[in-house]
Amino acid sequence: MAWSTREIAELSGTTIKTVRYYHEIGLLDEPDRRSNGYKQYEIRHLTRLLQIKRLTGLGVPLEQVAAMGTDPDGLVSVFRAIDTELEATVERLQNIRRELAVLTRPGAAPDVPAGFHAVAERLRDNDRALLMVYAQLFSDESMQTVQQVLRDRPDDALDEAFRDLPADADEATRQALAERLAPLMDPTATTNPVTLAPKATTPRQSDAARSTAGQALEALYHRAQLDVLRRAYEISSRPGGTGSHGS
Template identity: 75%
Template sequence: MAWSTREIAELSGTTVKTVRYYHEIGLLDEPGRKSNGYKQYEIHHLLQLLRIKRLTELGVPLARVADMEADPDGQAPVFQVIDAELAATVERLQNIRRELAVLSSPGARPDVPPGFTGVTGNLRDNDRKLLMIYAQLFSDESMEAVHRILGDHPNDGLDEEFRDLPEDADEATRQALAERLAPLMTPASAANPVSLDPRGPADAARAAAGHALEALYHRAQLDVLRRAHRISAGTVPSSGAERPGTRHTG
């Protein structure tokens, strides 16, 4: 028994266009033809199509299907690579589901990094924006440390004082606040256990963090940070990045 292109496509669960494409790329054997020129597909063509369909549904690229036909012993590595990719996809989807569950709870916010919803209640809009940028620029380990600090609320009063600083704050007010902030800017100290390690090139991360600070905080706040940095000079580069709240290091 022989089938036409339409019939073999229907039997194999594919389309006429796909069957023709498999011919074009040499993946499917050309069938014989009747005297009138119509193609005649046989059982082995159906088996070829079913095998191609199964492999592609498993994620095997068409470019590898022919190789696997020619070298059955080389199939295992291909399947192992696909399995590893699927495992990574499953993990990513599970993480997304966990985050969606968190965001579905009352009071949850999508404008903070994953996992930070429960510790950012006291942050203001500009702090949350900076936190989002930091999560992109700095390592997971660094952000875990930031998360712990935010959860502990060690300097809530000083945080609020910095956030409430008016843009026209006088010299004495700025200097006094800078002196109180300076001890919190020394990295790897008891007062500031957070060390921000960039994900990529350090200069690019610091430059991006610096631009973010200039965009998100007003002149008086930036002046206080610069003063605090100068007080703790020699411990943090002048282009250093800042953590949302009072533990700024720049």
């Protein structure tokens, strides 16, 4: 039995255009023609179309379908590579679903990184913006530490003092606030110090990440706040940690 192009397309669940394209790229052999010039497709053409449909449905690119042939080792290698890609895709989609589940809850905050929704209510717009930038630049482990500090060790009075610090705050006010902030930056003064490790894999990328973080800080906080952060870091970096700043 022989079929026309339209019939073979319908039988294989594809389109006439697709069948012709497969001929063009060499995936499907051209059939013999009748005396009137019409193509005569046979069982071998149908089985080939069904094979191509199955492989492309599994995610095999057409160029790989053409190159696969019948080598068992080659087939297994291609399938394993696709399976690895699918595993990563499934994980990504599961993460998206988990995030969407959080964002559909009452009071959810789409303008903070994943995991920070529980503390979002205490954050101001500049804090939220900084966290979004940080989540792009720094490792998941770093952001988890930041999240844990915000969640487990809330200090509303300290937060308010920093956020409401006047741009023209005097020397004594800045220094006193820096000393209160310093323990959060001192790895010897807390079990979960806030350290920011870039996601970058090269020194150049790491430098770019830190530079971008610095630019974000300068854009989101005024000079007095930045001065307090600088002082707090210097205090925490002294020999002996924050415990030595008063000696």
